Amino acid sequence: TELYDDERTALTKEAFKRAFLDNLLYVQGKFPALASQNDYYQALAYAVRDRLLQRWISTAAAYTKQGSRTVAYFSAEFLMGPHLGNNLINLGIYEQVREAISELGLDFDTLLRQEDEPGLGNGGLGRLAACFIDSMATLEIPSLGYGIRYEFGIFHQEIVDGWQTERTDKWLRFGNPWEILRPEWAVEVKLGGHTEQYRDEQERLRIRWVPGKVVVGVPYDTPILGFRNNTANTLRLWKAEAPESFDFSTFNRGDYGGAVRQKVWSETLSKVLYPNDEQIQGKTLRLEQQYFFVSASLQDMMRIMRVQKLPLERFHEKFAVQLNDTHPAIAVAELMRLLVDDHVMPWEQAWDITCKTFAYTNHTLLPEALECWPLELFKSVLPRHLDLIYEINVRFLDEVRIRFYGDEARLARLSLIDEHGERYVRMAHLACVGSHTINGVAELHSELLKQDVLRDFYELWPHKFGNKTNGVTPRRWMALSNPRLSDLISEAIGDSWLKNLDELQKLEPFAQDAAFRQRWREIKLANKVDFAAFVKERNGINIDPASLFDVQVKRIHEYKRQHLNILHVIALYHRLRSDPNADFQPRTFIFGGKAAPAYHMAKLIIKLINSVADVVDRDPAVKDRLKVVFLQNFNVSNGQRVYPAAELSEQISTAGKEASGTGNMKFSMNGALTIGTMDGANIEIRQEVGAENFFLFGLTAEQVAQTKGRGYRPLEHMTAELQEVISLINSGFFSRGDVQMFRALTDGLLWHDPYLVFADFESYSECQLQVSQAYRDVDHWTRMSILNSARSGKFSSDRTIREYCADIWRAPSVPVRLLS
Ligand code: 26Q
Numbered sequence: 001t002e003l004y005d006d007e008r009t010a011l012t013k014e015a016f017k018r019a020f021l022d023n024l025l026y027v028q029g030k031f032p033a034l035a036s037q038n039d040y041y042q043a044l045a046y047a048v049r050d051r052l053l054q055r056w057i058s059t060a061a062a063y064t065k066q067g068s069r070t071v072a073y074f075s076a077e078f079l080m081g082p083h084l085g086n087n088l089i090n091l092g093i094y095e096q097v098r099e100a101i102s103e104l105g106l107d108f109d110t111l112l113r114q115e116d117e118p119g120l121g122n123g124g125l126g127r128l129a130a131c132f133i134d135s136m137a138t139l140e141i142p143s144l145g146y147g148i149r150y151e152f153g154i155f156h157q158e159i160v161d162g163w164q165t166e167r168t169d170k171w172l173r174f175g176n177p178w179e180i181l182r183p184e185w186a187v188e189v190k191l192g193g194h195t196e197q198y199r200d201e202q203e204r205l206r207i208r209w210v211p212g213k214v215v216v217g218v219p220y221d222t223p224i225l226g227f228r229n230n231t232a233n234t235l236r237l238w239k240a241e242a243p244e245s246f247d248f249s250t251f252n253r254g255d256y257g258g259a260v261r262q263k264v265w266s267e268t269l270s271k272v273l274y275p276n277d278e279q280i281q282g283k284t285l286r287l288e289q290q291y292f293f294v295s296a297s298l299q300d301m302m303r304i305m306r307v308q309k310l311p312l313e314r315f316h317e318k319f320a321v322q323l324n325d326t327h328p329a330i331a332v333a334e335l336m337r338l339l340v341d342d343h344v345m346p347w348e349q350a351w352d353i354t355c356k357t358f359a360y361t362n363h364t365l366l367p368e369a370l371e372c373w374p375l376e377l378f379k380s381v382l383p384r385h386l387d388l389i390y391e392i393n394v395r396f397l398d399e400v401r402i403r404f405y406g407d408e409a410r411l412a413r414l415s416l417i418d419e420h421g422e423r424y425v426r427m428a429h430l431a432c433v434g435s436h437t438i439n440g441v442a443e444l445h446s447e448l449l450k451q452d453v454l455r456d457f458y459e460l461w462p463h464k465f466g467n468k469t470n471g472v473t474p475r476r477w478m479a480l481s482n483p484r485l486s487d488l489i490s491e492a493i494g495d496s497w498l499k500n501l502d503e504l505q506k507l508e509p510f511a512q513d514a515a516f517r518q519r520w521r522e523i524k525l526a527n528k529v530d531f532a533a534f535v536k537e538r539n540g541i542n543i544d545p546a547s548l549f550d551v552q553v554k555r556i557h558e559y560k561r562q563h564l565n566i567l568h569v570i571a572l573y574h575r576l577r578s579d580p581n582a583d584f585q586p587r588t589f590i591f592g593g594k595a596a597p598a599y600h601m602a603k604l605i606i607k608l609i610n611s612v613a614d615v616v617d618r619d620p621a622v623k624d625r626l627k628v629v630f631l632q633n634f635n636v637s638n639g640q641r642v643y644p645a646a647e648l649s650e651q652i653s654t655a656g657k658e659a660s661g662t663g664n665m666k667f668s669m670n671g672a673l674t675i676g677t678m679d680g681a682n683i684e685i686r687q688e689v690g691a692e693n694f695f696l697f698g699l700t701a702e703q704v705a706q707t708k709g710r711g712y713r714p715l716e717h718m719t720a721e722l723q724e725v726i727s728l729i730n731s732g733f734f735s736r737g738d739v740q741m742f743r744a745l746t747d748g749l750l751w752h753d754p755y756l757v758f759a760d761f762e763s764y765s766e767c768q769l770q771v772s773q774a775y776r777d778v779d780h781w782t783r784m785s786i787l788n789s790a791r792s793g794k795f796s797s798d799r800t801i802r803e804y805c806a807d808i809w810r811a812p813s814v815p816v817r818l819l820s
Pocket of ligand 1: 122123124125126128274275276277286363364371441470658659660661662680
């Protein structure tokens with residue numbers, strides 16, 4: 001009690017104020033009168049951190065004592081979003097702290113907004129990793145998130161003259177109060193060079209990897225709190241540094257320029273997150289990054305086993321490693337290298353351990369997005385691993401040869417090496433061969449994996465395949481971002497839904513309660529008013545909170561079809577101009593999302609959206625009835641503002657292309673209705689909320705495949721209205737007379753569009769009419785909104801993690817007792 005339960009960590013309001021002021025003075029070195037908002041934020045963050053360190057230590061103690069099985073979640077991305085608010089929610093002290101801060105005369109929300117969010121991810125996949133580690137902590141599953149501490153996260157997007165421009169994300173500029181450096185656990189990672197044979201002292205023939213360079217991985221730990229429990233797990237991110245010995249080694253002695261270059265090179269390894277561009281194949285640095293964090297993590301896990309006095313033969317019993325897509329798939333070869341080369345384990349035993357350790361999650365159905373590395377590049381970075389992969393491949397193909405007698409074509413298709421033309425290492429194949437379980441992220445996606453992308457592997461090992469439908473954490477995406485709605489829900493059904501989201505079902509009867517519906521509407525309106533103020537501040541335009549807020553926020557990609565949405569907006573504009581007195585449900589179309597910097601078509605779509613926004617905003621004829629907003633720099637923080645204010649969620653990808661989607665779930669939980677295709681998790685959302693509470697349109701995945709099989713001809717789907725829309729764009733109406741500006745876009749849609757925009761246009765327009773009609777029946781709409789929320793329980797990442805635990809990891813929970 002004396003050690004911890006004192007003023008330093010007590011959770012009372014008074015103790016908290018004291019701690020906050022102490023931190024300001026003794027950690028920030030700032031006198032209140034001279035402190036900036038950021039100084040206050042830092043002091044607040046440190047005061048909170050002090051309060052979670054006790055949980056962290058207690059958790060470490062419990063796990064060590066129990067020698068618990070641990071999940072290691074390997075991910076090149078963790079899109080955490082701001083920590084402060086979330087930690088307060090999980091500690092259960094959000095309200096106390098808000099009050100304490102305002103009693104000190106400060107504005108709590110302003111302080112929360114000071115945090116530069118750690119945007120160490122591109123989008124869905126990185127955010128999924130963040131939701132998963134939140135759920136693992138909440139479910140008391142011993143777990144470590146392993147990844148890269150990028151100095152620069154996903155670029156900051158600014159819109160200049162309607163075009164996207166990118167700026168470096170300097171999230172560490174003012175320091176990061178949530179991480180703790182652990183220099184004592186630094187590890188060395190080798191790269192490049194060559195391999196040679198030698199005989200060890202016992203005359204055994206062994207392989208030595210003589211690296212071309214060595215970097216040091218230094219771990220930075222961030223505590224990940226469970227919701228209202230004592231668990232604090234760890235997110236361990238690696239920073240690359242130059243090895244001390246290299247800087248001043250004999251060959252560098254006196255060569256300060258060389259030493260500096262070495263240091264600079266080493267540190268570039270963890271400098272910047274790569275956007276998910278397709279132009280990645282030549283990027284040596286990306287492969288080096290992947291290997292760097294994977295090797296450091298596996299070495300770290302072996303250190304943990306040493307400390308706990310466990311033999312390496314039991315690696316797969318101590319750890320379950322989940323590969324978040326193929327980005328960390330090199331782990332299969334690296335674990336083999338560590339076991340076989342460094343620990344002299346026989347191949348068969350090492351392979352058995354490896355296959356029992358890894359499981360692989362696939363996140364894409366786009367064949368062009370499957371990760372392949374040119375062989376020569378691979379060899380120059382990882383010469384030893386290429387040999388190991390050859391050996392894995394030879395043994396693997398031997399097995400296939402016997403199973404599928406005489407089927408040479410199948411051998412070529414399954415091989416870890418693509419030998420058509422330039423040779424490549426296929427990372428998805430390495431992941432499949434080295435894993436005991438392979439999963440997709442929504443039912444349809446998992447089915448299509450078996451039929452399509454990974455069909456040959458499915459035919460070989462059907463038992464390895466399964467589905468784990470994605471989920472999102474209701475703590476961040478409801479409690480933190482939508483406090484008004486969360487409070488109303490808790491008032492109605494108690495607050496245990498935050499840990500067991502299925503309990504939202506208890507809201508169903510309230511859909512019939514007029515007074516409840518009224519409050520539900522008032523909350524949505526209040527959220528819309530807040531959001532309108534935010535848009536005013538950021539974009540300088542007024543949007544009407546009484547209009548229907550129709551939102552599409554996600555990475556910009558042709559398969560996600562933001563262009564389908566904007567074409568429809570143009571059609572509406574055309575209708576309003578052609579018939580000014582038309583009966584029209586006022587709408588605000590809100591877009592947000594980043595385009596990969598080299599993805600020109602995506603950038604052109606952003607330009608078109610902004611150009612339409614401009615014209616519509618300046619046209620008095622449509623004033624107050626139609627508005628278009630492009631929200632700059634869509635990220636986690638902005639997401640937290642937009643989901644609670646949304647009424648219509650646009651999930652309009654070409655069926656069969658979106659693996660799951662997770663934004664779709666955030667919207668639905670927060671009471672938005674979905675207009676969507678039969679794609680990814682939309683299908684399951686519709687199934688849960690009921691077809692009558694979901695606006696469905698468009699071709700199914702099967703119909704898409706058929707249409708393409710027959711040869712898709714966009715002109716066959718041309719309607720009079722669509723013709724007007726395309727002509728208007730091509731006339732230069734949205735580009736100040738420049739008839740060329742959007743040609744690449746319109747020509748693509750007209751002549752060779754793999755995403756079938758025209759094929760779905762009519763169905764989409766028709767469905768949008770139904771949306772407008774439904775919106776007019778206020779009570780009906782509110783009922784549907786309540787039911788969406790009430791039936792979204794399945795989409796908690798807690799449910800997803802329970803399934804991973806039961807079917808893949810076999811990791812029991814370990815409750816933590818708080819040490820005093
Ligand atoms: C690959 C190689 C080199 C550089 C970058 C990349 C790269 C990085 C990120 C490739 C892909 C990604 C991200 C993919 C992603 O976010 N996929 C989404 O994953 C979500 C979570 O499962 C799904 O809900 C989405 O449907 C899926 O698109």
